[in-house]
Amino acid sequence: MASAKEEILARIRNAKVPPVAPTVRGYDREGTGGVELFAERVADYRAIVHVVTDVPEALERLKGKRIVAPHDVPAEWLVDGVTWLHEPLTIEELDQSDGVLTGCAVAIADTGTIVLDGSEGQGRRALTLLPDYHLCVVRVDQIAASVPEALQRLEPTRPLTFISGPSATSDIELNRVEGVHGPRTLEVLIVG
């Protein structure tokens, strides 16, 4: 008896679907948005947005809290007065922290999205999932205008998380409610 794989492939070939012309990409691949649009669109999701010049100064807001930070965030971000939690951390420790501080890989102006890829300053995915508060630092040069531009900058085989505002649901009468399982508060620092 043929294996499921062989049989499925044979059925596909048997369907004899004719080849098609190459895809026409007539849509806008560039986009024009920058920092301003990005800030506006992040705020539309009811995330908190600040444009800052001095990150350590802006991080004063974390004083007195227990905050998770990947080991490779810039040393100057680890300001005094905060209890910094570093890996290795258990799921329970992450769950019981007050929040997490990370950088990002790319941001998208058109959609107000930040993308994490687990590289420098971002840590593994659980770090930005379990704490109830996520503070993300976005450099201006990381902001891509459009979705196509952002995807081009990303490496698909890395574990990627696209974040557009705090977790939300529209499952009850299609009303949007912020804050379900992911961080209920998302704060974004744009460093200009």
Added chain:
Amino acid sequence: MARNPVTWLGSPTFPKAAHEALADTQLRQNLRKATGTIRGRRAAAVGEMTDWEQLRVAGEQIKDDVLSRLDTLLLQLEESVTARGGVVHWARDAEEANKIVLDLCRAENAREVVKVKSMATAEIGLNEALEAGGVHAIETDLAELIVQLGDDRPSHILVPAIHRNRSEIREIFQRRMGVEVSDEPADLAEAARVYLREKFLTAKVAISGANFAVADSGSIVVLESEGNGRMCLTLPETLITVMGIEKLVPTWQDLEVFLQLLPRSSTAERMNPYTSVWTGVTPGDGPQRFHLVLIDNGRTATLEDSVGRQALRCIRCSACLNVCPVYERTGGQSYGSVYPGPIGAILTPQLVGDMHDPQAASLPFASSLCGACFEVCPVRIDIPSVLTHLRAEAVEAKGRTAESVAMAAAAWVFREASRYEKAQKAGSLARFLARDGRITSLPWPGSKWTASRDVPAPPSESFRAWWRKNRG
């Protein structure tokens, strides 16, 4: 071969089921409110895009390209996933897919698994199959959880509990979670968060679907809102993803089209809160065992039909449901399948693949052919043309009967709906007309028989329910 669980066993034909649903005014009210809201928001989200039509055309073309070389792309996907430490399984039908997943759960000694909302697993009846095999699957998407806890069936692709309003949801949560909660959506969401937290933190196995799989990189993509997806895709040691063989896109670049089309069409957002992308296994981050189960379950048969195969372009956004006047009046459950609405009317009968099945054969008639579905479809599926094509097949399979002719005009749905609405209004009016508990004259349609006899006044129940009970 076992029957395809894409339709629910014992479901009546669409006209029969719709007759009952039309009589349920609470359901219609819930649906009208919900779909009305989302229609407006979608129009706004799409309206701000100047290149929407070009994106739709590209979406259509990319998916047609996939269908034209599905064999090559599936092999490429298998190779890329395997190269990154994943294991790929193939399943001809629901039974085979369910067995693969059950065996994988058993191999991990899992009695309980967490699930991310997935149409593919709903289509194959995975939860029931797992339960029969001693594995309990917990739905973690809020709407799926409402359906699961309410021992109910889904009625919408994106929001399976769209037929429930807040007070009904509150009642289900109080009864099944044993908690006191108000009917504020924020409180209900909080109750779900608390209820599921422990399960996320302890689950060893998660099961997901996939919105897209990228053939050239082997990346799997899941879009979601609540973070339950991220929980399932990140915390457990083992991840099993079940996806239909048509969910492919050829390249990473192609996603730039769908990540714009899908969120705006489905939740009417510029971007959904969370999108996760993973490729095989990443050491030190997320599940260390990854299984991808590719299911056919009627798709290759659908592929053979040159008109019908465009249904396989569907990205399950649910925009066609939200604009459909028939869906709005009859609700999703009348379609007797996890795929309701316009897409269900063309996809379900093709997946079943048997126009002698009266229920499946009735589905292409569940439409007034108004064309609204085609206008909103982000991958330009010409649903009205496929409906007409499948109607011809159904009529041919069945022989032309009075029933098929009557069904061909879905106008009866509107007639029925407005008749019930009139009757409803007449009912509330009747209470004012009643003297000493008797009604001597009723406006139409009640007048038809108050003319012949006095009837007791309807006290608290709706006129419709009362009328049905009393008409003898």
